[in-house]
Amino acid sequence: MINFLLNASRPVKRIISVTYDFIAVPFAIYLALALRFGSVTPNVDNAVISAALITTLITLITFVKLGLYRAVVRFMTGQAFVRLALGIAISAITLASSSFFTHAGLPRSSLIIYCFTAFAVLGTPRLFIRSIVTQLGRSKCEPVLIYGAGQQGVALANALTGSDHYRTFAFIDDDNKKQNMNIQGLKVHAADEIKKLTELHQIKKVLLALGRTSIAERKRLIEKLADSKLEVLTAPSVNDIISGKARIEEVREVEIEDLLGRDCVTPRSELLQNNIHNKIVLVTGAGGSIGSELCRQALLQQPKQLILFELNEYSLYAIEQELQQLSSTHHIDTEIISILGSVQKQNRLEAIFRTFGVQTIYHAAAYKHVPMVEHNVVEGVRNNVFGTWYCAEAAIAAGVERFVLISTDKAVRPTNVMGASKRMAELILQALAERQRDTLFCMVRFGNVLGSSGSVVPLFRRQIKEGGPITVTHPDIIRYFMTIPEASQLVIQAGAMGKGGDVFVLDMGEPVKITSLAKKMIRLSGLTEKTEQNPHGDIELQFTGLRPGEKLYEELLIGDNVEGTDHPRIMTANEVHLSWPETHNLLNRLDKACHEFRVEDVINLLLEAPAAYSKQGESPDWVLNASLNASKTLK
Template identity: 55%
Template sequence: MINTFLNLPRVYKRLISVSSDVFFLFFAVWAAFALRLEQQIWIPSREQFTVATITVVITVGIFVRLGLYRAVIRYLGDKAFLTIIYGVVASSVTLIVLGYLLQAFVPRSVPIIYGALAFIFVGGTRLGVRMLVNRPRMRSKERVAIVGAGETGMQLASALEQGTEYGPVLFLTFRRANHKSTIKGLPVVDIKHVAKAVQQHRVQRILLALDPNSKVDRKRLLRQLEPLSIPVQTVPSMSELVTGRARINDIRDLDIEDLLGRDPVRPENAIVAGSLYGKSVMVTGAGGSIGSELCRQIIRHKPSRLVLFEQSEFSLYSIERELESINQIESLEVQIHPILGSVCHRRRCEAVMRAFDIETVYHAAAYKHVPLVEHNVIEGIQNNVFGTWHTAEAAISAGVQRFVLISTDKAVRPTNVMGASKRLAELVLQGLAERQADTCFSMVRFGNVLGSSGSVVPLFRDQIRDGGPITVTHPDIIRYFMTIPEASQLVLQAGSMGTGGEVFVLDMGEPVKIAELARKMVHLMGLEEKTSENPEGDIEVLFTGLRPGEKLFEELLIGDDPQGTNHPRIMMAREVSMDWSDVELLLKKLTLASQNFDCGAVIELLREAPTGYSPNGDMVDLVWRNGGDQVVQLSESSVRQLPH
């Protein structure tokens, strides 16, 4: 029957509403007189009936004028009830006036009783219909608890009530004073009683809706929610809501910051802004994980121009489109120049820097995936070492003031080619910093970046959604972690602090055990780990063994004597360096070995250099293992036969 009513044309629904109001308004007049006169069967006189009829007609007209019949009953809100109040008050006044004009007997208390009854009948029928219509929808919704009873939580509850997927049944609060109170008709429970409340209200999902200024210990909160094995998700941040990038009811998996379990490093915005505002800035690898986030943060500091240097056409197109949108929405008026090119081409880099009068370069272009670089040694060296060298030399020739290299914790006592190549890139810049003083070179070294391409978090998330197993290389493997925005902020901070040749590192707190991170994600997505003790679990954590070049523990410093900086969470280290003459000789040998595709010679040169490189396995370059050295020898003999 309800579905039949809902499927009626809009005009029929309005006629039913008008008919209902006419009936109940007449009944309210009759009941008011009957109650006042204390007569169970009251029969009105002709004058009283005329007054009642005219009052009802005028009241319906007032309701039409106020737009009451345009309101959709299932979404009836506070404004509709205010409209009913205004109409009922006007109707009571009309009853008084008509009684006086038509000389009808209308006791003074009758209009008051009539007004109260009319509001109850007109408002009550609509409220009843709304409850009947919405009840089946509420039953089909997933029952959710909202963590946070502040402004964000109430906005979320209102949005979910209008939606079709989730139905809020409970607020979880951090204020003891709010325990056992109600907000928007929903019970509020202290977070300490979350386990009992979740069971009592049959909660199927928990949504985090914390106010931006709340000082909630998220790490402690997740420890409380993790044992429940109920999916825990979050809502967009306030900045995303303000800029229109998301809506309050856009439910998504936990932010990476929540999984990280610590407060992110905050930059000194005034210093960073001073080093970027009105400057001409270039970002290499602008379409990558770090490079793209650097661009998003740089553009908001309003440089005069931002040059995006990238060898991937699609990545360059994507980041340019995004930045142009930010530029337009926020009226930043920054000139954005997308440039295709490789950092290995020195003349191309120099031409770009000269053409746009580049003052600051953030060098984010690199091959960073450890196993892939192990399988492609020469390309890793070409991109990470020679790409850095060529870009740096181009910066010196073009008169660039600052050059910041994005490095990695894997450059510390590396066991893989990727880490060794990044350490060698640091040595190149340190040598160039000693050779000249016009361009200020600095390096920023940080741990694994959560959410980047190849990061474990999106990989684990996909594996969980696919039903598992989650693949972890070793049960004891640990890593330092940062978020992409946090890493980018550190890079910008270092770019403004460097004076020449420094290696900046972040105080990243305690390292994270990868296996524990995987288990936490399983529990917070509402699942259980499948083990020998729990064979009925959902997701198994499978240990696959260390990959080529991988080690159990990562470090951030080679030495043990870091120096402090103006930023409380950023340290500085001047580590072992080489004279430029020694660096240049090493690069010449490395060039010859690379041109001959002699992976063995490349590995030996990396070992001999003061990189601390100590491989933990045999060389696994895919081409070299499959006879690539013979192909190169044949190519060299062919080259000698060519005419000059």
Template identity: 55%
Template sequence: MFKSFLKLSRFHKRLVSVSVDAVALSFALWASFALRLDQSLWVPNQGQLLVSALTVVFTLGVFVRLGLYRAVVRYMSDRAFLTIIMGVGSSALLLIILGYSLQVLVPRSVPIIYAALAFIFVGGSRMSVRMLVHHTSNRGKEWVAIVGAGETGAQLAKALQQGTEYHPVVFIGLLPANHKALISGVPVLALSHLEEAVRVHGVKRLLLALDADKQIDRRQLLNRLEALKLPVQTVPSMSELVAGQARINDIRDLEIEDLLGRDPVRPDNAQVAASLYNKAVMVTGAGGSIGSELCRQIIRHRPRVLVLFEQSEFSLYAIERELQAINRIDGLDVEIHPLLGSVVHRRRCEMVMRSFGVQTVYHAAAYKHVPLVEHNVIEGVQNNTFGTLHAAEAAIAAGVERFVLISTDKAVRPTNVMGASKRMAELVLQGLAQRQSKTVFSMVRFGNVLGSSGSVVPLFRDQIRDGGPITVTHQDIIRYFMTIPEASQLVLQAGSMGRGGEVFVLDMGEPVKIADLARKMIHLMGLVEKTPDQPEGDIEVVFTGLRPGEKLFEELLIGDDPQGTSHPRIMMAREASMAWDDLELVLSKLSRASQEFDCREIVETLKSAPTGFTPNGSVADLVWCNGGHDLTVAHESTGKVHRLPI
């Protein structure tokens, strides 16, 4: 019967509500007189009947006028109950006025008793319907515990109670003082009672809703939650909610940056803003994971012009559309110019910088995937080393004030071509910084970026969703990790701090063991690792062996004596550089070897330069290994090497 009522049209539901209120108000009037006169079988006279009828009709009119019947019962708020109080108060006042006006006996306490009973009956009927609706709608929902009993947790509980997927049954409070409290009707249990709460309330999933302003050791908390082997998910950050990028009930997989074991690096916003506000800024590789996040943060500092330089048409289209939406919604009034192009084309870069009066360049364009660059040696060197050279020389020619290179920890004592090509890019900027002073060059070096196109985290997540196995190259491999926003903030910070030729690095805390990260992701997604001891587990971790150019651990510094900066988490490395004349000889050798498609000569040249390059295998370029080497030797023997402009 109740389900049939819920299926009624909106009009018929309102008719039912009006009818129920008419009966409830009539009964409240009768009961108030009966209680006052102490007559359980009290029968009204003609005058009292008239006053009662007029009061009920007037009250229903007031309820209609106040919009009570427009309120959806299941979503009733405090405003609806305020409406009932106002309507009932007006009704009691009318009862007094009608009694005096029509000379009908209405004892003075009757309106008070009537108002109380009317509020109980009218409000109570709605509360009862809402409870029945919620009880019915909670069937089939997954029972979840909300970790965090603060404002974020309370907002999440309200959102989930109105939703269709999850039913919050308990809060896990991080403050012992909140133990056994109630929030929105949901009990709060302290973290020390976590296992009991999960068992007693039949929790199937844990949702993290931690307030951003609370100091919490997230790593320790997640280690505690991991032992439960339940899926752990999180809600959007407060900044995303404020910016309108997400809603509180947008539940998503746990952000693995919570496992970093350190507080996120915060930029000096005043210094960054001063370097960007009302400036003409250009980002190369604007459609990549780092480049696109740079653009999102730069635009909020209101530059005059933002030039997006990208060789991928789709990536450029996607980031330009997103930035235009931010520009319009936030009223930033920034000129956004999406431009297709490659950094290896020097004249294209220079014309772009000149045309838009670019003052600051953030050079994020690079090939960064180690095995792919190992298999494409010439393209990796052309894009990473010569692309940086051409973009930097274009910046000097166009009068750019600042040029910031996004580098990598793989440039430190590299064992692969990608790292060596990025170290050469650093040497290029160091050389150009010594050769001239018009353009300030600086470099920013950081580790693996969580969520970027080359990160293991999205790969592991996809492998887990596909049922495994998770592939890890070596059981002892470790990496430094940071978030995309952190990396972008560091780049912006360094761009404002650079004075010429510096290499900036981030204090990234302790490195993370990749195998442990994989296992933690398995457990936090509510699954069990499949091992010889647990053959019935869900996901297996398989070790595939180091890939070409890969090493067990990465470093951020070549030297051992970093210099502090004005930012407590940013250091300045003291790195060796090359005189420009010596650097030109190396670049000339690389260019000639590239033109002759001689991958072995490229590797030997990178080894002879002060890059610290020590490859851990032979040349792995796919073309070179599949006939390219023989063709190059044949050309050299005839003296007819086909040289192409690079």
């Protein structure tokens, strides 16, 4: 019957509602008289019947006017029941009036009783249907625990009452004062009861609602939950909810920065603003992972103009649209200029820098994917080495005040062409800094950033969703990690501290073992690792071997000559470099080798430079190997 009512068409439901009310109103009048006279057979004459009929008709018309038959019963809110009460009040007045005109002589007390009987008879079925539908709907929802019985946890529980996916089973909280309390009908349990709750009630997910808890505390809690075989999800941060970036019910996977347990140091506003506020700023590679975040951070410092320079058309369009929206949200009147182009066109770069009077450049344009550059040596060197040189020479010619290179930890004792090319780019800027003093050059070196286009985290998440396996190159491989916003803020602050030719190194925190990271991500997804000891596990780890040019671990310093700065996360390194004539001679020879596509000569020249480049095995360059194979075939 309930399924029939729920699945019936709207006209059928309205007919059923009207029919029920047509019967219920006279029944409510009968109940009121029976209660008044204390008899199941009260004295009812024709006058009373006439008054009851008039009241019923007027009541139905009133309900129509109040929109009660347009309301969906299963979703009736408090406002709809207020309208029902108003309709019953009008019905009672109608009953009093009609009894007067028909001389029915109904006792006045029966009219008051009628208000209660009518509300009971007309309202109870509506409440009953809404309750049944809610319970049916909630029974299909997955039960979840909410970790955190504070303001954010309660707000999340309220938001989930309308969810089609989850229903809150209970709260978990570490506060002894809250434990065993009932909040909105949900019991608050201690953390050590999680295992019992999950086993008894087949709960598979826990939602974190931790408010403003520090990242270090989040890490401690998440690591504790990692052994519970629960999928750990998290509610948006308070700041994102307040700013409108997210809604409370938009639960998502645990952010990987929560696993790293590293709290960001509050950026120094004077360093962020020094080279950006009210200046003309240009970012090369503006559509990339780091470049786009540099654009966001720069825009918030309100430059006079922000110029986005990018080779990829779609990436440029996407970041431009995002920055326009960000500018509108924060009421920033900075002019945003999008320019398509390559950093390998020096005359084009110089024209842009001169035309707009660029004062600060953040050079993020580079090929950064290690295996891809190993397979495409000439283009990697062209973009990373000569792109940096041409951009720097154009900056000098156009009178740019400050030029900041985004470097990498792979430039330290590189074992791949990408790292060697980035170290070569550093050597160029160091030599140019000595050759002239008009444009201040500095470079900022750091490791992997979370969520970048080459990060392992998105790859692992996709592999887990697909059921595995998770592919890791080596069981002992370790990497440093930092969030993109933190890295970008530190780059801007370090650039403001430069005095000319500086190599800045960011404190990346503790290194992370990639295998451990993968295992944590498996457990936080509520799954188990498939091993020889656990053959029925969900996700298997597969080791594929180090890729061309890949190292087990990365370094941030070549030598031990490192000094601290005023900023706790920024250090400066004093490292060997060439004079400009030596650098220029090496660049000319490298340019000729690239022009003639002599891959082996390009690699040998990189080995000759003071970059501490250590080649591993034969070059996997596609064109070189294809040409060698073709030569062998002809012979």
